[in-house]
Amino acid sequence: MSDVVLQSIVKRYDATTAVDNVSLTIRQGELVALLGPSGCGKTTTLRMVGGFIPVTEGRILVGGRDLTSLPPNKRNMGFGFQNYALFPHMSVGENVAFGLQMRKLPKADIAAKVKTALDRVKLSHLADRLPKQLSGGQQQRVALARALVIEPDVLLLDEPLSNLDAQLRNEMKLEIRSIQQQLGITTIFVTHDQDEALSVADRVVLMRAGRIEQMGAPDDLFERPASHFVAEFMGVTNLLAGTLESVGRFRLKSGEVVAVPVAGLSGDLALALRPERVILDGTDEALLANTLSAEVEFATYRGLVIDYRVRLPSGVTLIARRPSPAVGGPAPLSPGRAVRVSWQPEAGTLVPM
Amino acid sequence: MGILAINRIYAALSALVLAFVLLPLVAIVWVSFFANRILSFPATGYTLGWYVRAWEQEAFRNGFITSVETALVAVAISLVLGVPASLALVRYRFPGRDAIQTVLLSPMVVPGIVGGAALFMAFIELEVLLDVEIAGTLPGLLIAHGLIALPWTVRLVTASLVGMSPSYEEAARSLGAGVFTTFFRVTLPIIKPGIVAAALFSFVVSFIDLEKSIFLVGPGRTTLQIALVSYLEWNLDSTVAAVATVQILIIGALLIASDRYARLARAF
Numbered sequence: 001m002s003d004v005v006l007q008s009i010v011k012r013y014d015a016t017t018a019v020d021n022v023s024l025t026i027r028q029g030e031l032v033a034l035l036g037p038s039g040c041g042k043t044t045t046l047r048m049v050g051g052f053i054p055v056t057e058g059r060i061l062v063g064g065r066d067l068t069s070l071p072p073n074k075r076n077m078g079f080g081f082q083n084y085a086l087f088p089h090m091s092v093g094e095n096v097a098f099g100l101q102m103r104k105l106p107k108a109d110i111a112a113k114v115k116t117a118l119d120r121v122k123l124s125h126l127a128d129r130l131p132k133q134l135s136g137g138q139q140q141r142v143a144l145a146r147a148l149v150i151e152p153d154v155l156l157l158d159e160p161l162s163n164l165d166a167q168l169r170n171e172m173k174l175e176i177r178s179i180q181q182q183l184g185i186t187t188i189f190v191t192h193d194q195d196e197a198l199s200v201a202d203r204v205v206l207m208r209a210g211r212i213e214q215m216g217a218p219d220d221l222f223e224r225p226a227s228h229f230v231a232e233f234m235g236v237t238n239l240l241a242g243t244l245e246s247v248g249r250f251r252l253k254s255g256e257v258v259a260v261p262v263a264g265l266s267g268d269l270a271l272a273l274r275p276e277r278v279i280l281d282g283t284d285e286a287l288l289a290n291t292l293s294a295e296v297e298f299a300t301y302r303g304l305v306i307d308y309r310v311r312l313p314s315g316v317t318l319i320a321r322r323p324s325p326a327v328g329g330p331a332p333l334s335p336g337r338a339v340r341v342s343w344q345p346e347a348g349t350l351v352p353m
Numbered sequence: 354m355g356i357l358a359i360n361r362i363y364a365a366l367s368a369l370v371l372a373f374v375l376l377p378l379v380a381i382v383w384v385s386f387f388a389n390r391i392l393s394f395p396a397t398g399y400t401l402g403w404y405v406r407a408w409e410q411e412a413f414r415n416g417f418i419t420s421v422e423t424a425l426v427a428v429a430i431s432l433v434l435g436v437p438a439s440l441a442l443v444r445y446r447f448p449g450r451d452a453i454q455t456v457l458l459s460p461m462v463v464p465g466i467v468g469g470a471a472l473f474m475a476f477i478e479l480e481v482l483l484d485v486e487i488a489g490t491l492p493g494l495l496i497a498h499g500l501i502a503l504p505w506t507v508r509l510v511t512a513s514l515v516g517m518s519p520s521y522e523e524a525a526r527s528l529g530a531g532v533f534t535t536f537f538r539v540t541l542p543i544i545k546p547g548i549v550a551a552a553l554f555s556f557v558v559s560f561i562d563l564e565k566s567i568f569l570v571g572p573g574r575t576t577l578q579i580a581l582v583s584y585l586e587w588n589l590d591s592t593v594a595a596v597a598t599v600q601i602l603i604i605g606a607l608l609i610a611s612d613r614y615a616r617l618a619r620a621f
Contacts, residue, residue, distance in 0.1 A: 052523050072526040079527040085520035089542040098538075102529030150528060 002063045002153035002186050003028045004049065009058035011044055011210075018044045020210035021058075026203075029184040031177070033201035035191055037233070041210040043158055046190045050156050051075050062153050073102070078147030078185075080157040084139045086131035092118070092142050093127035099150035117149035118142075120179065137168045144176065148183065155180065155187040161196060173200055194234055198222060206230055228353050231272035237319045238273040241353065250350070254314035258290045259345040268353040275307060277347035278320035280339045288342035294318070296337045306332055310341055378601055385594035392589050403595040413596055416580035420560050423498050423576060427559035428552045430499030435506030436548065440540070442507075443514040444522075454507075461504040465564030472497050473568040489571035497565050502555030509554060513547025514540075546614040553611035557604050 004026040011019040019041040026032045034042035047053045049060055051072035059068045067075050086095050096117050100110040118124040121141035131139055140160060147155060160176065161169045177200045180187050191197050197204045198218040205215040206229075214226045225231035228239060242252040250260040250271055260271060280296075282288050294310040297317065304327055308320045318341060323329030333339065388398035407413055435457075441447075442454050460468055476488035487493045521543060525535040541548070563578040570579055577600075581593055 050523075050527060052526070071531075072523065073529045073531055075527070076529075077527060079524065081520040081524060083518055083520055085518065085524040087521060087524070087539055087543075098525070098530075099528035102534070146524075146528070156527075 004154055004186055004188070005059075005061040006045070006049070007059040007061070009045065009048060009060065010056045011041070011048060011053065012056045017210055019048070022207075022210075022212055023058075024205060024212070024215070026186055026188060028186055030202045031180050031187040031189060031200060033189045033191055033197035033204045034207060035194060035197040035204055035233075036207035036213075037192060039209075040207040042190045042192075042207050045207070046156050046158055046188055049154070049188060050077055050079050076150070076152050077154045077156055078150060078152035080140075080143055080147050080155070080160045082159040082162055084131075084143040084163075086139055086142055086146070088131055091128050091130055092123065092134070095131065095142060096127075096146045096149050099146065103150065113149055117145040120148070121145045121175075136164050137172060140164065140172055141175075144179065148179070148185070153186065155185050157187065157189045159190055159192070161191070162193075169196075176200065206233060223349075225272060225349060225351055228270050228272075228351050231270070231349065231351050235274075236272045237275050238271075238278065239351075240271040240273070240316065240318075241268065242271065243267070243269060244350075248345070250348075252314075252316065254312070254316040256292060256312065256314060256316070258292075258348075260348050260350055261346055263350045265350050265352060269350050270353055272349045272351050273318070273343060273347060275319040275321035277343050278318055279342045280308060280310070280320050280322065280333065282340065282342045289345050291340055291342040294339055294341045296333050296335050296339055298335055299332060301332075305329075308333060310339060312341070381594050382598045382601070385591050385598045387591050387594075390590065392591060392594075403591040404599075406590075407592045407595045407599075410580075410584070410592065412575070412580040412584065413577065416575050416577035419574055420577040423494055424502075424556045424559040426495045427498035427502040428555045430495070431502035431506040431555045432548065432552060434499070435503050435551065436510055439507050439510040439514055440536070443511055444519060457507045458504045460500045461508075465501075465562065468500070469497070469565035469568040472500070472565065476569075488569060491571075491574060494566065494569045494571075494574070494576075497569050498559040498562065501562050501565060502559050505554050505558055506551040509551035510544065510547050513544040517543050550611040550614040553607045553614070557607050557611075561600075561604065 004024075006022055006024040009019055009022045010017065022041070022045055024032070034045060036042045044053060048055050051067070051070060051074075055068060059066055061067065062075070062077075072079075086092075087098065090098070093114055096114045097110050100113055105113070114127070115124060118127055121144055123138060123141055123145070126134065126138065126142075131142065134142065140163075144160075157176070161172055164172060173196060176189075189197070189200060198221075201218060203215060204218050204221050206213045206221060208229055214221055214230045216224075221230060222234050225234055225236065231239060240252050242250050244260075244263075244266060245251045245257060248259055248262050249257055250269070251257050252271070258271070279288060282291075292312055294312045296308055297311045298309040300307040300309075301324065304324060305321050306324045306329070308322070309317050310320060311317050320341065325331065384392065385403055386399045386401070387396045388400040388402070389396060438453070438457055442450060442457075463471075472493075473488055476493050479485075480487050517540070521539055522535050525539040530538065561578065562576070563582065566576050566579055567582075570576060575583070577596070581596060585593055
């Protein structure tokens, strides 16, 4: 059993606290994404698990064993680096063999395991090449094979896709996920990209300023953000500040009163509304409930969709996203046009400021 | 003013500076072929005789051997001390780090003559204290040359290490390598160009040193540079120019070789 337990981890550098009391349990075979903007402490947390940075306070346990003060070479963890960190003076095969040589395995076993590991990432034919002769995607695969061949208890990946171009990133994302599930290896995956986190992880841990802001299944964070920060990070572009007037009635700072789902919250709140849920010139008034008049201020053509910025008479702006004519969407609206802005009350989520 | 005009002015200035640096060297090489018995202008004829005469001078031959031996030991000392020191300075943060870095680089900024005098006096004090001979002995000279070479090694190796992402070492550690295995199997091969350059450069700065050595050589054990100065005291002919020409060739070759291995410019 190799579940990973972080118990109240703290990392302080002189005056600053990089990681502030993070507690987290990652179950055997689970892939957890540590997500957050740069400086939120996600990489520091990962590096503490890997043993590259000593923890200031707290404990790290893997399968019940306390690893807090063990050096990285005694932790049996595979680490994937942002720059892959393949040894430039060793061939692909030698890179993969390195960890097995450190474990003093017999030569024949090493050769067999290296072959299996490279087969898994479909690169056995490149075993004799030097890393610099490979493409970025191939280097990433070798790095993955090298980290996995030692049969680590835990796989740690630090922004593994950030150096790849968009198409390759998608491909590698799927490959990492499929290998991870095949092997059933407990994995921590650090990224700043919410889309990446949502698509690979069993569970997403969103960090902010050294603390865990929210954790849960991808759809939890995406559909039920617990704070203004989470909603914003998850790509909700409409966040309207205001207060609850009565149950289901929300008064925006700018004066409009709109219908919202019932929520057990009070005080300063924000209504989080995805741009896809904001409907322009909708017809089914009964269904939409919230309808305000506005004016198109600006249109951004984005290929599959067009984003409209619309302004209410009070000055508040909203973003509405509609399919573009390329995918059968309605004809574009030009700036200056008067429109009706509507949304269903259930489309909004109230979050604390 | 157009970019072209600026480029031309820049090229002209560069040529001027280059000429300023190179002309004395060219003059020495030229003079080494003069047939004049006493060094004077213009040349009365040309000869290779001074090269033969230089080779016949025992002081130069012995001096050359002493200089090479000393420089080789200086390289060894500077690598053994300088590589671990650079590693610690680049990879770790610890109290007194800046102070140690300054001390390691200081032989480069203290004028050679001052450093030589200081070493000489320190050696004398030590001799009194320990009752062993140091000043004027081979070990004394070797220590001094190790110090001459050390800052250059630290600079070049530090530059290589700064250019090497720590993730290579971390990868090795996570794969199960201890600190020493990581150093010998990963760090050292990756920074090898910097180490070769440091060795070659250390050799050169030790080989050409005059100021520190002059305090520390003993009877019958002079370096080539000191033999040259002694020769100049009583002779004014082209022998010295001939020896200098040979040295220019050797040092030039070493510097080109070390630049091939690691861009020296990175260390300055």
